[in-house]
Amino acid sequence: MAQRGFRGSSVAATLFRRFRDFPGADPRALPGLTTASPAIESTMARLVVGLGNPGTEYDGTRHNVGFAVLDHLAETRGSLFRGPSRLDGWTGPRGFEWARCPADGGEAFLLKPGTFMNRSGDIVAPIARWLAKCGDLPSLPPSPDPGDEAAGTVKDEPPQPSPDSILVVYDDMDLDVGKLRLRPHGGHGGQNGMRSIIHRLATDRFSRLRVGIGRAGTDAARHVLSAFSGPERQEIEVSIAEATEAIDAWLDGEEFTEVMTRFHSRWNQRDL
Numbered sequence: 001m002a003q004r005g006f007r008g009s010s011v012a013a014t015l016f017r018r019f020r021d022f023p024g025a026d027p028r029a030l031p032g033l034t035t036a037s038p039a040i041e042s043t044m045a046r047l048v049v050g051l052g053n054p055g056t057e058y059d060g061t062r063h064n065v066g067f068a069v070l071d072h073l074a075e076t077r078g079s080l081f082r083g084p085s086r087l088d089g090w091t092g093p094r095g096f097e098w099a100r101c102p103a104d105g106g107e108a109f110l111l112k113p114g115t116f117m118n119r120s121g122d123i124v125a126p127i128a129r130w131l132a133k134c135g136d137l138p139s140l141p142p143s144p145d146p147g148d149e150a151a152g153t154v155k156d157e158p159p160q161p162s163p164d165s166i167l168v169v170y171d172d173m174d175l176d177v178g179k180l181r182l183r184p185h186g187g188h189g190g191q192n193g194m195r196s197i198i199h200r201l202a203t204d205r206f207s208r209l210r211v212g213i214g215r216a217g218t219d220a221a222r223h224v225l226s227a228f229s230g231p232e233r234q235e236i237e238v239s240i241a242e243a244t245e246a247i248d249a250w251l252d253g254e255e256f257t258e259v260m261t262r263f264h265s266r267w268n269q270r271d272l
Helices: 011-020 062-076 121-133 192-201 220-224 230-251 256-271
Strands: 044-050 096-103 106-113 166-172 180-183 207-212
Touching: 044 062, 044 121, 044 230, 062 096, 062 106, 062 166, 062 207, 062 220, 062 230, 096 121, 096 230, 106 121, 121 192, 166 192, 166 230, 180 230, 180 256, 207 230, 230 256
Parallel strands: 044 106, 044 166, 166 207
Antiparallel strands: 096 106, 180 207
16 A cells, blocks of 8 residues: 555556556556466566555654655556465465566565564565575575585575665665665664564665654654654655665666665755
8 A cells, every 4th residue: 555645656556447448458467467366477686675664544654754665666667566465375474565566687576564663574584585485586595514515515494585686765864854875785773674674684785775754852753653744745755756766777777886876976966
């Protein structure tokens, strides 16, 4: 479900209705728009995660700006979010929404965890490992078996997702409202959703896109659950569109470091 209080996601739904009503149309011909429970058929090169809290009472709040970016990304790429019952072969936790869209060399998997922020890793880690196991997400090489290094054998363990294929979008109080920053890796910076993901993935070597929500006073919990003011809403709408453009470039095959350099230069000029 698109986040209320941010830009609405009606374009994809309109495309689906028009395509559905066309004589002989097969909805499966549009990426991400299916009527049956689709298996993930082609190689997925990317996993993009947006963080937020579930429930309409949190729509449009600062903490849910990660959801808003993914809603806009799905809209611009003609995809619709759906629930876990529509994901063939998935038997893990049920609290999330997902979509798929075209990406360089295959498809990207878009994920909005349905847990509260501080439990985000409980969804992100199992999904990432499942996609790697299915071969739908690049995986790390198996670890050498320390008991038989001479023979060159490796451990018999489930595939681990490559952190280079994961991008997490989330709110950051250390940035002014609307400021955007990309990083190839790093710590959680006190953000509880990131803390949970790093813990559950057992690595912080994945990419992230931070969206500034500003800091107000000493009550951080109250601040992140508050709505943006009128002028702030205008600023954050622009930032959501620019964040989507940066993610688009990465999904279309541009190296993450190149995306980071190019967009930071543009954002720095805008912020002068």
